[in-house]
Amino acid sequence: MTHPQTKPDDAKTEHIxxxxxxxxxxxxxxxxxSQARVKAAVxxxxxxxxxVREHLQRSSERPSSH
Incomplete structure (x- = not known):
């Protein structure tokens, strides 16, 4: 049984x-x-x-040149 104040999505946020x-x-x-891309994203x-994950995913999506 969970307490009313406790939410499942209260997980610790990870920082780089x-x-x-x-x-x-x-x-x-x-x-x-690369490590350089991690530092640049941060x-x-x-x-x-x-x-950072979302940023790296967006920056890796490149439009097709066709």
């Missing part, structure tokens, strides 16, 4: 700390991009992992 090389490396592997949208 670009001051630690090992963290940037781990996130780069997670997103399957600089652009902030350190929240969900926003």
């Amino acid at each position: 700390d670009v001051t630690y090389d090992y963290a940037v490396c781990a996130w780069a592997r997670h997103f399957n991009v 600089a652009e949208v902030g350190p929240e992992a969900r926003r």
